[in-house]
Amino acid sequence: MSNTIKAVHDDDLLGLLESLELLNKFNAGKLKCAFCDETISHENLHSLYPDGGTIKLVCNKPSCVSALMAKLEEKRYE
Amino acid sequence: MSEAIAFVLGTFGTGLGIILLLFLYPDKVQQWGAMIGYTLSKFGGIFKSLHKTAVRLDLQGYINDYVGQFSKDLPFLESKKVKVEFIDQSATRKSLLEDGSVILRLRKDDSDELNFVHGAYMFVSTSLLYRVKRYISQSQRDALDLYITTQLIEKEKPSIRDHFLEEYLHPNLKDPKSERSLNYKNISTIDDGGLFHAVLLEELEFLGSKVFGNNKDDRIILEVRGLMEFLVKVTQRKVGQEDTDLNFEREFCRSAILIVGKATTILTYDKTPYVNYIRDILFKKNKIETIYILGGVEKKDIIDDVCNQVSGLYQVIRKRNIKNNLNREDGTKKKVDTYCVVLRQFETRLYQQN
Numbered sequence: 001m002s003n004t005i006k007a008v009h010d011d012d013l014l015g016l017l018e019s020l021e022l023l024n025k026f027n028a029g030k031l032k033c034a035f036c037d038e039t040i041s042h043e044n045l046h047s048l049y050p051d052g053g054t055i056k057l058v059c060n061k062p063s064c065v066s067a068l069m070a071k072l073e074e075k076r077y078e
Numbered sequence: 079m080s081e082a083i084a085f086v087l088g089t090f091g092t093g094l095g096i097i098l099l100l101f102l103y104p105d106k107v108q109q110w111g112a113m114i115g116y117t118l119s120k121f122g123g124i125f126k127s128l129h130k131t132a133v134r135l136d137l138q139g140y141i142n143d144y145v146g147q148f149s150k151d152l153p154f155l156e157s158k159k160v161k162v163e164f165i166d167q168s169a170t171r172k173s174l175l176e177d178g179s180v181i182l183r184l185r186k187d188d189s190d191e192l193n194f195v196h197g198a199y200m201f202v203s204t205s206l207l208y209r210v211k212r213y214i215s216q217s218q219r220d221a222l223d224l225y226i227t228t229q230l231i232e233k234e235k236p237s238i239r240d241h242f243l244e245e246y247l248h249p250n251l252k253d254p255k256s257e258r259s260l261n262y263k264n265i266s267t268i269d270d271g272g273l274f275h276a277v278l279l280e281e282l283e284f285l286g287s288k289v290f291g292n293n294k295d296d297r298i299i300l301e302v303r304g305l306m307e308f309l310v311k312v313t314q315r316k317v318g319q320e321d322t323d324l325n326f327e328r329e330f331c332r333s334a335i336l337i338v339g340k341a342t343t344i345l346t347y348d349k350t351p352y353v354n355y356i357r358d359i360l361f362k363k364n365k366i367e368t369i370y371i372l373g374g375v376e377k378k379d380i381i382d383d384v385c386n387q388v389s390g391l392y393q394v395i396r397k398r399n400i401k402n403n404l405n406r407e408d409g410t411k412k413k414v415d416t417y418c419v420v421l422r423q424f425e426t427r428l429y430q431q432n
Contacts, residue, residue, distance in 0.1 A: 003158045003205045005137070005197055006179040008165050009130040010186035015167030020174070046196060049180040055171060060192070062249040069203040069223065070216055072180065 008048070020048075020055055033059035035067040105146065108139030133184045134162040137197040140234040145206075147233075151275050151398065154283050160201050191238045195246055199227045209286035210279065215299045218306075221261030224250055225269070264306040271313025272402025276418045277335070277370050278309055280396065284368060285330055288426065301328050316405045327364055334366045338373035338381050349380055353387045361391050361423075369421040375399060378417045385419055392421035 008016050017023040025031050031040040034056035038044070046060040047068065058068050100107050115132025118125040142159040165174075165181050174181070182200055184193045203223045211219045224247055231242050251259045268274050282302065289298060308326045312335055315322040324335040338352060360366040369392060373381050385394050397419050403411040 003201075004161045004163050004179075005182055005200055006163050006165055006177075007134075007182045007184045007197075008167070009133060009184050011127065011130055012164070012167035013183060016165060016169060016181075019168050020171050045183050047180050047182045048174075050175045050178055053175065055174060060196070062246050065196070065199065066220055066250060068180065069200070070220075072204055073211070073216075073219065075178075 013045075022055065022057075031057050033057060033061075033064055035059075035064040036061060105139050105143040108135040109143070112136035112139055129186055130164065130184075133188075133193055134164070137162050137194060140194065141198055141201055141230065144230045144234050148206075152279055152283075158205075160205065162197070190241055190245070191235065194235055194238065195231070195242050198230050199223065199246070202227045202230065207279070207282075209290060210282040212286055213289055213292075213294055213298045214282070214302050215257070217257035218261050218299070218302055220250070220258045221265055224258075225262060225265045261303075261306065264310050268306065268309045268313055270403055271309075272400040272416060273309050273313055273370075276398060276400050276420075277333075278306070280370075280420055281305060281331060281333055281368065284422075284426075288330060298330060301330050304328060305331055313402075314405060316407055318407070325360075325364060325366065327366070332364070332366050333368040333370065334360050334364070336360070336369055336371045338371060338377050338384070349384050349387065352384045356384070356388045356421075357391065361388075367423045367426050371419045371421065372416055375415045375417045381417055381419055385421060388421070392423055394419055395422050396420040 014023060017026050022031060026040065029039050029041065032038065033040055033044075034049075034051070036059060038059050038061070040057045040059055044059040044061075046058045046065055048055055048057050049068065049071075050056070051071070058064050112132045112135040115128040115135060119127075119129035119132060138160055145159060180200070182196060184197070206226060207222065211222065214222075228242070228247060232239050251262055253259060265274060265278070268278050282305075285298070285302070289295070305326060305328075308323075311322055312324065324337070326333050336352065336356070356369065360369055371381050371384065385392075397417075400416050400418050401413055402416050404414050405411055
């Protein structure tokens with residue numbers, strides 16, 4: 001169990017996306033939420049998480065945030 | 079609090095006083111740091127980057143303040159303090175994949191305080207009540223997380239409560255017939271009756287400790303659902319109503335609530351009926367593992383004496399004062415100060431799968 005919240009601040013967000021080779025897709029509106037398939041934008045980006053060898057993004061809809069938490073629980077006990 | 083701060087600064091001088099305050103009230107100091115950081119960052123220029131530090135201190139200061147109070151009431155809960163760690167913008171895909179953590183995006187323009195809402199919910203979901211949540215269903219877990227996050231926000235950031243309810247809680251509970259909504263409603267009723275921390279979380283933690291290390295099991299999920307329904311009935315019981323079953327005897331949970339309430343019983347028979355009931359019925363006959371003794375705070379000495387008289391069978395694991403609502407015959411409620419002692423058998427069963 002971890003009590004650390006890992007985070008990226010908006011000051012570093014674009015730099016991080018560039019480092020992850022996701023910035024061009026982000027700017028072009030080609031990144032989708034891992035749970036609802038909605039386009040990820042600067043307005044709705046909630047988080048990033050690694051899954052199945054790729055980095056996935058999640059939007060800030062309550063249902064998607066809950067789905068992310070459920071996914072984390074699953075991964076914890078795998 | 080402000081008097082304490084004035085005393086520390088006055089007695090030890092500003093420099094030493096601030097160092098002492100850091101030790102005495104680290105969460106409050108982080109909250110102040112966040113406030114100063116947010117204010118300065120608005121000036122831009124060299125202060126612009128202070129926003130990032132302010133967001134970190136804001137989350138840590140307010141969440142840890144709540145966790146400190148939460149763990150005073152429930153010391154068994156895993157409640158180490160939260161730490162916000164920023165990912166470097168040059169972090170590589172490889173390092174993130176290896177680390178495996180979720181990276182929460184924290185906003186610079188955050189008029190709705192979404193940073194706090196998302197940070198608090200993530201912390202509650204991933205860190206608090208770890209052992210408790212291991213064996214319950216997704217909807218039970220969601221309901222617990224939402225309920226505790228709501229409490230955290232109401233306590234620490236009441237100004238964003240309405241926004242949280244509208245944008246976060248209500249959408250999660252939009253289907254009133256969903257399991258998540260029903261569980262949330264049950265937890266809310268149990269808390270209103272004063273039994274959320276005092277009984278439900280105690281019992282869930284004990285259950286988690288008994289089955290820890292095993293695989294998930296539908297029987298446990300059903301039992302937790304039954305436990306919540308049992309506690310809802312107890313909290314909806316009217317004063318003097320005697321037909322409510324106060325024992326919860328199942329495969330994994332064996333607990334009972336004993337209400338020390340009747341003045342006539344105490345006047346006529348002293349504590350003997352309670353002691354005999356614990357020894358002969360709860361311990362010998364029903365093999366109850368945990369007893370929650372509840373009574374008005376004025377009956378504290380009587381309850382403590384009952385506990386002493388059964389100390390060969392049960393050990394006291396928690397004493398606390400709670401506020402709960404009593405349901406009167408006429409349908410109104412009365413908030414009362416209640417003394418609650420948790421007794422547990424010395425030897426309790428563990429469940430291990432082969």
